[in-house]
Amino acid sequence: MALKIGRGANAPPFIVMDVIAAANARAAALPPGAPRVLRMEVGQPGTAAPEGARDAVRAALLAGDPMGYTEALGRPSLRARIAAHYQDWYGLDLPARRVVVTTGASAAFPLAFLAAFDPGDRIALAAPYYPPYVNILTALGMRPMILPAGPETRFQPSVAMLEAIDPRPDGLIIASPCNPAGTMLHADELAAIARWCHREGVRLVSDEIYHGLSYELPCATAAAFSDSAIVINSFSKYFSMTGWRIGWAVLPEDLLRPAECLVQNMAICAPHVSQVAAEAAFDCHAELQDNLAAYRRSRAHLLRTLPGAGFPDLSPAEGAFYLFADIGARSQDSVAFCARMLQEAGIAASPGVDFDAARGNRFIRFSYCGPEADMREAASRLAAWR
Numbered sequence: 007m008a009l010k011i012g013r014g015a016n017a018p019p020f021i022v023m024d025v026i027a028a029a030n031a032r033a034a035a036l037p038p039g040a041p042r043v044l045r046m047e048v049g050q051p052g053t054a055a056p057e058g059a060r061d062a063v064r065a066a067l068l069a070g071d072p073m074g075y076t077e078a079l080g081r082p083s084l085r086a087r088i089a090a091h092y093q094d095w096y097g098l099d100l101p102a103r104r105v106v107v108t109t110g111a112s113a114a115f116p117l118a119f120l121a122a123f124d125p126g127d128r129i130a131l132a133a134p135y136y137p138p139y140v141n142i143l144t145a146l147g148m149r150p151m152i153l154p155a156g157p158e159t160r161f162q163p164s165v166a167m168l169e170a171i172d173p174r175p176d177g178l179i180i181a182s183p184c185n186p187a188g189t190m191l192h193a194d195e196l197a198a199i200a201r202w203c204h205r206e207g208v209r210l211v212s213d214e215i216y217h218g219l220s221y222e223l224p225c226a227t228a229a230a231f232s233d234s235a236i237v238i239n240s241f242s243k244y245f246s247m248t249g250w251r252i253g254w255a256v257l258p259e260d261l262l263r264p265a266e267c268l269v270q271n272m273a274i275c276a277p278h279v280s281q282v283a284a285e286a287a288f289d290c291h292a293e294l295q296d297n298l299a300a301y302r303r304s305r306a307h308l309l310r311t312l313p314g315a316g317f318p319d320l321s322p323a324e325g326a327f328y329l330f331a332d333i334g335a336r337s338q339d340s341v342a343f344c345a346r347m348l349q350e351a352g353i354a355a356s357p358g359v360d361f362d363a364a365r366g367n368r369f370i371r372f373s374y375c376g377p378e379a380d381m382r383e384a385a386s387r388l389a390a391w392r
């Protein structure tokens with residue numbers, strides 16, 4: 007008799023992870039002396055966790071800290087430090103009780119979705135988008151509503167797009183700076199969207215994981231414009247701590263206890279050792295600013311050179327460490343294009359289909375958080391390959 011398989015089993019793959027595996031395989035199969043594979047597909051800093059974070063962990067381990075469970079919402083000292091970060095960066099007075107520490111931003115998504123939405127609810131988001139939003143919503147029986155966005159709105163949603171949705175959606179997910187386009191909602195645009203959502207009873211989920219990585223304008227937080235928004239953030243990007251699996255969410259008052267109960271049952275708490283590291287990371291801005299300066303130089307170099315290397319149509323790239331390139335004039339099959347680029351130029355990048363099922367075939371995403379020298383060499387190789 008056939009056994010039942012749950013709807014979660016239908017979650018599609020996160021194709022970037024498959025691209026990483028292909029680049030690893032290619033790198034492993036290269037003959038001696040062949041040019042290295044240059045990695046522009048991965049969305050993670052190549053740098054270690056900041057030194058102060060590593061020192062704090064070393065000290066705690068040497069002191070024999072038992073590293074037991076913490077409170078479900080996180081260590082009180084870390085929650086207070088995160089709340090203080092909102093004062094430091096945004097001038098916002100945020101009570102520490104609204105902060106929940108999570109296992110990366112990734113764990114905050116199902117937490118937020120389960121706390122705020124029901125199966126069948128309609129959650130709007132602009133395409134191109136970070137694929138797990140859609141895949142997690144789908145696995146939870148919720149219905150993503152894709153709003154196609156293009157260069158006119160810097161690949162971001164707008165109030166006009168939201169006004170056109172009838173009936174109103176139950177929720178909206180935004181990301182600024184976003185992955186894959188690296189574009190931002192400017193403070194006035196974010197404020198307008200956050201206020202519209204609050205007024206219309208649409209629960210806003212704002213993914214702010216790339217805050218700290220912006221090159222032209224400072225990042226604004228949705229928490230400044232709406233008390234009903236859920237804000238998600240992480241130590242993975244600016245703080246260079248991807249594998250530590252540590253992030254946080256700022257929750258509205260009405261979701262605090264529901265979220266606490268969900269964490270108690272689903273995770274107990276985020277990893278204790280990573281909470282120790284995370285708290286110390288807030289005192290490491292000098293080192294983290296050096297990382298930012300390197301991304302800034304790589305970004306400037308690529309924005310200068312890629313147009314002449316056959317990629318004239320690039321997203322404005324205001325933040326994060328991504329460039330989203332329209333390759334429509336060269337190919338309508340971004341998967342095949344990326345495979346050929348890996349094979350012939352030894353450069354791994356991500357096909358746009360992962361981020362936009364409908365239009366992604368004419369886009370690819372370059373990530374420029376790798377070593378600066380690699381990013382420069384990639385630009386030269388692409389110019390020679392075109």
Ligand SMILES: Cc1ncc(COP(=O)(O)O)c(C=O)c1O
Pocket residue numbers: 049109110111112113136181184185213215239240241242248252253
């Ligand atoms: C937009 C966005 N949100 C969330 C995540 C997941 O981050 P974390 O490592 O904190 O789980 C990523 C990772 O690339 C991302 O790009």
